[in-house]
């Protein structure tokens with residue numbers, strides 16, 4: 426309960442979106458340093474290093490700056506910009522405040538230079554090379570201007586000899602940090618592009634492992650996984666019965682022999698496209714090997730599955746199968762059977778194969794159905810071998 430209150434409070438303060446949350450956390454981390462500076466100013470006023478009015482202005486600017494960035498990030502306004510982290514604007518604002526602090530902290534102004542470095546280090550992790558150059562250039566120029574002004578207004582606390590050392594230090598260190606930021610940025614870009622390439626390679630490997638290269642259909646190995654999943658679901662729920670149809674293109678050797686393998690390949694690809702269009706989205710068509718396909722017809726009886734197969738048959742019969750040989754048509758034979766959950770998958774596939782053989786033997790371009798064997802008794806184990814059906818497959 427307490428955890429959920431804490432996490433809702435954290436979501437409310439820092440956003441539930443992980444990216445926004447990270448941006449807000451980073452900004453608040455920087456704000457912590459700044460707010461600590463307000464404490465130091467109070468100390469400086471107390472010790473007489475700083476006058477109270479300057480400290481009030483400076484602390485006010487610091488608090489306003491922190492609140493402004495929190496409001497922009499928490500409201501999501503930042504997401505309208507090309508860099509939603511708003512790194513460069515936040516850094517420029519912070520640098521401006523620090524340079525202001527340099528100008529008003531009199532005898533202890535040298536200590537504020539450390540903060541310049543700290544702010545630029547924050548940018549190292551997020552700035553693009555151009556942003557890093559802008560931040561560095563701005564720091565050197567703005568520091569130069571502030572130092573010039575202060576040397577003229579308060580030469581006691583800002584003597585030329587000391588200021589020239591400060592300026593040279595700034596001019597040497599700041600560009601070094603900027604160049605480090607640029608190097609890190611290109612390293613990040615390289616890592617990102619390697620990550621993208623790896624992601625693409627992984628997708629390709631997954632496609633190669635599960636798809637048939639020629640037709641783009643599910644390949645035999647992946648189809649076995651799909652079948653096992655369906656079988657487990659059926660065992661667990663008792664629902665989603667399915668049928669299998671083994672399909673073989675008729676006289677396909679003739680297509681190859683007469684028109685060449687290229688045309689044969691085109692016929693296989695077209696068959697895959699047309700058959701998939703004719704099937705339901707929940708059905709799965711796999712290339713089983715050569716010119717053989719295995720069709721998984723979900724949530725259906727053999728009668729209904731056969732209606733689906735006939736739809737495929739009609740569409741294939743009317744479709745040109747090759748652009749090179751427009752008059753070429755294809756027919757197929759199919760062996761259809763229902764899966765019985767008390768049998769191994771192989772037994773069901775073998776039955777579909779037998780039915781296919783019967784369809785070929787009966788003259789091709791037809792579907793033969795072989796029914797699943799009736800269960801011998803209710804105590805038959807799930808992996809028991811099926812009983813052989815004595816009747817021949819029925820030809821449709």
Ligand SMILES: Nc1nc2c(ncn2[C@@H]2O[C@H](COP(=O)(O)OP(=O)(O)OP(=O)(O)O)[C@@H](O)[C@H]2O)c(=O)[nH]1
Pocket residue numbers: 639673674675676677678679681685686687688689690693714715716785789
């Ligand atoms: N073009 C092409 N042909 C293939 C591919 N895989 C298998 N084949 C061919 O498919 C043909 C299969 O021929 P058969 O098994 O004799 O059968 P069929 O000519 O279709 O005769 P029936 O099945 O009895 O109707 C062979 O010529 C194989 O070379 C393939 O990926 N591309």
